[in-house]
Amino acid sequence: MPLQKLQFRPGVNRESTTLANEGGWFESDKVRFRSGSAEKIGGWVADTGTSNATLAPPTGSFWGVCRSLWNWITLSSYNLLGVGTNLKFYIQNGSGGTFYDITPIRATTAAGDVTFAATNGSTTLTVTDTAHGAQAGDFVTYSGAVSLGGVITAAVLNKEYRVVAVTSNNVYTITSTVAANASDVGNGGSATVGAYQITTGSDVFTVSVGWGAGGWGGITTGYTSTGWGSPAPAGVGLGTQLRLWSQSNYGEDLIFNPRGGGLYLWETNANPNIFDRGTLLTAGDTPDICNFVMVSDASRFVICFGVNDYGSAVQNPMLVRWSDQEDYTQWTPAVTNQAGSYTLSHGSQIVTAMQARQEILVWTDSAIYSMQYLGAPYVWGFQILGDNLSIASPNVAVTANNITYWMGVDKFYMYSGRVETLPCTLRSYVYNDINMSQAFQFFAGTNEGFNEVWWYYCSANSTTIDKYVVYNYLERVWYYGTLNRSAWLDSPLRVEPMATTYGSQLVYHETGVDDGTTNPPSPITAYVQSSDFDIGDGHNFGFVWRLIPDVTFDGSTVTAPTLDFTVRPRQFPGSNYGNSNNPEVISTVSYAGQRTYNVQQFTEQVYVRIRGRQMAFKVSSDTLGTAWQLGVPRIEVRPDGRR
Numbered sequence: 247m248p249l250q251k252l253q254f255r256p257g258v259n260r261e262s263t264t265l266a267n268e269g270g271w272f273e274s275d276k277v278r279f280r281s282g283s284a285e286k287i288g289g290w291v292a293d294t295g296t297s298n299a300t301l302a303p304p305t306g307s308f309w310g311v312c313r314s315l316w317n318w319i320t321l322s323s324y325n326l327l328g329v330g331t332n333l334k335f336y337i338q339n340g341s342g343g344t345f346y347d348i349t350p351i352r353a354t355t356a357a358g359d360v361t362f363a364a365t366n367g368s369t370t371l372t373v374t375d376t377a378h379g380a381q382a383g384d385f386v387t388y389s390g391a392v393s394l395g396g397v398i399t400a401a402v403l404n405k406e407y408r409v410v411a412v413t414s415n416n417v418y419t420i421t422s423t424v425a426a427n428a429s430d431v432g433n434g435g436s437a438t439v440g441a442y443q444i445t446t447g448s449d450v451f452t453v454s455v456g457w458g459a460g461g462w463g464g465i466t467t468g469y470t471s472t473g474w475g476s477p478a479p480a481g482v483g484l485g486t487q488l489r490l491w492s493q494s495n496y497g498e499d500l501i502f503n504p505r506g507g508g509l510y511l512w513e514t515n516a517n518p519n520i521f522d523r524g525t526l527l528t529a530g531d532t533p534d535i536c537n538f539v540m541v542s543d544a545s546r547f548v549i550c551f552g553v554n555d556y557g558s559a560v561q562n563p564m565l566v567r568w569s570d571q572e573d574y575t576q577w578t579p580a581v582t583n584q585a586g587s588y589t590l591s592h593g594s595q596i597v598t599a600m601q602a603r604q605e606i607l608v609w610t611d612s613a614i615y616s617m618q619y620l621g622a623p624y625v626w627g628f629q630i631l632g633d634n635l636s637i638a639s640p641n642v643a644v645t646a647n648n649i650t651y652w653m654g655v656d657k658f659y660m661y662s663g664r665v666e667t668l669p670c671t672l673r674s675y676v677y678n679d680i681n682m683s684q685a686f687q688f689f690a691g692t693n694e695g696f697n698e699v700w701w702y703y704c705s706a707n708s709t710t711i712d713k714y715v716v717y718n719y720l721e722r723v724w725y726y727g728t729l730n731r732s733a734w735l736d737s738p739l740r741v742e743p744m745a746t747t748y749g750s751q752l753v754y755h756e757t758g759v760d761d762g763t764t765n766p767p768s769p770i771t772a773y774v775q776s777s778d779f780d781i782g783d784g785h786n787f788g789f790v791w792r793l794i795p796d797v798t799f800d801g802s803t804v805t806a807p808t809l810d811f812t813v814r815p816r817q818f819p820g821s822n823y824g825n826s827n828n829p830e831v832i833s834t835v836s837y838a839g840q841r842t843y844n845v846q847q848f849t850e851q852v853y854v855r856i857r858g859r860q861m862a863f864k865v866s867s868d869t870l871g872t873a874w875q876l877g878v879p880r881i882e883v884r885p886d887g888r889r
Contacts, residue, residue, distance in 0.1 A: 259271070263819065265860065267777035271284065273773070274774045275726075286872070286875075288756035288759065289755075289758040295343050297345045298344050303750055306750025307751055309333040309334045310446075312750070312752075313687075313689075315734070317739045318500075325341070326514075327740075337521055341754070348524050350523055351444070352442050355439055358437060361374045362434040368425060373419065386408075386442045387406045387443075388405065388434075389404050394434065395431050395432045396431075397426065397429075397430065398424065500524075511527050530569075533550045538552060550568070552564070563594065564589050566628075567587040570584050571583075571584045593611045597639070598643060600643050600645060603648055616629045638688050638703075639687070644690040644691060644699055652690070653703075672724045688704070695756060697721070699719060700714055702714045711731055714726065731747060733745060759871060767870065769869050778861065780860055781815070787886040790815075794851050796880070797865070802872050809869075812841070813862075814863070816859070841855070
């Protein structure tokens with residue numbers, strides 16, 4: 247028989263059985279398709295920057311799980327990156343630069359309001375501060391304190407600490423860097439000042455936070471229990487929900503917002519080594535509660551979505567408000583300015599918004615709107631583009647090649663002037679193994695260098711991101727895999743796409759061929775497996791005795807890169823690979839089982855012994871320094887009877 251080519255359609259399809267998808271790919275991990283061929287994705291390396299805080303993070307470069315990245319360049323050519331985590335907010339100046347902690351301060355005590363109590367032989371310090379408002383996990387910095395009389399000196403006290411436990415409205419504990427001795431009996435003096443950073447957030451999504459939350463017993467946060475149907479304590483809603491940030495540069499400065507919180511401004515400093523903390527915007531009736539903020543490209547308005555109305559402290563999740571043009575301090579509408587507001591009608595809450603071509607797209611939980619600048623007196627106009635649709639979370643929409651894509655609660659969508667369902671060959675695979683209760687963790691990102699849109703999500707049994715699915719909009723194909731990431735940004739200002747890990751590291755993708763977050767680097771396990779295809783005519787058994795590889799190792803960093811070819815025969819569609827439920831063919835199992843063959847750069851042919859009616863073909867690699875792209879391998883088959 248002539249040689250049989252193993253040439254498969256690009257992309258992975260799991261919308262039918264493996265045999266029904268004959269001629270295509272069925273499984274993948276860390277593999278992409280380029281020019282129709284499967285290849286291993288690029289590697290990644292960790293950014294070398296460290297935090298400037300005196301309280302160093304336990305792992306990585308910053309405290310917490312990052313959920314937001316934003317990159318911009320100032321007039322002084324500072325390449326700035328905003329990093330919002332569930333615990334803090336940072337600014338980094340350039341790749342490898344220091345992560346400066348600019349987390350805003352929510353409250354500063356008067357001198358002497360804070361006192362300390364130590365226990366001999368213990369590192370636990372009890373702090374008394376009337377109505378401190380802190381919760382476990384918050385950060386506070388002390389200044390002006392004096393020694394407690396022993397080893398707990400002023401130098402030990404006057405630094406940043408993290409609240410360990412809250413025992414009452416007025417008392418909490420921290421952990422000292424040294425254990426107290428019997429001489430530590432003072433209270434820190436009458437000049438001690440405590441500066442409390444804004445309340446930290448959760449790294450997982452908590453369902454129903456606020457009024458009526460939880461079961462019959464209500465919710466318990468720190469030291470406070472709230473009965474069912476009672477208002478949550480001040481700060482509970484913000485502090486216990488998943489911390490998501492929205493941010494946008496206002497010229498050289500940055501406006502940022504923790505979802506459900508206020509608006510903050512960070513201003514650049516002429517000295518590149520001075521990074522002041524962000525400050526709360528309060529002037530001109532600035533919104534106190536906001537779910538999402540952005541700065542418009544048209545005429546530079548600051549726009550808030552899901553905010554409290556003028557003169558009200560109650561959040562309206564369907565309300566859009568914008569500041570005056572070029573003035574983020576003026577939010578009260580008047581005939582002399584362009585500040586204003588608009589309440590959307592379709593849906594129950596605004597989920598997110600995005601700047602697109604000549605319009606801003608606004609998603610509610612059931613519709614999508616177009617927001618366009620009209621000029622005075624109406625300023626901004628709104629048109630509904632689609633109704634009875636969905637969006638999974640605030641960060642799952644992305645624009646690539648002038649088309650906007652997003653992930654819904656049960657399918658994918660695209661907008662190119664009209665709203666359409668995005669055909670997906672992995673829809674069942676994704677939505678049958680997904681944890682929608684953690685949908686607010688999901689996020690999307692582009693990889694423009696390879697014409698890709700990536701969605702990261704939690705699998706059904708996971709509360710952290712562990713899977714991804716990719717749409718290649720140039721080749722219009724899908725593929726998927728496993729990877730732990732918490733945020734993504736494809737920015738040309740730093741050349742490579744950026745992402746953050748759950749280990750609090752910033753990493754640069756498409757760099758090298760290995761996992762550079764470890765020392766030494768670790769190999770990346772990548773594979774792609776075909777659907778079943780007939781060996782010969784599919785009726786009679788076929789005997790495969792020779793395989794001719796076709797693969798390139800361009801980009802590999804080792805002198806002898808290798809990968810594995812696995813051939814997986816099957817007698818019937820319902821049987822396992824390499825096995826049979828038919829007693830008549832049990833004798834063939836000894837040489838009908840799946841076999842793996844190592845292929846090197848100059849391997850001309852591989853002799854195999856495989857017998858079956860159908861076969862699946864797998865390419866995999868798990869060695870350091872290996873990059874590969876598959877061509878069109880061939881197999882040689884001999885007819886082998888019907889039994």
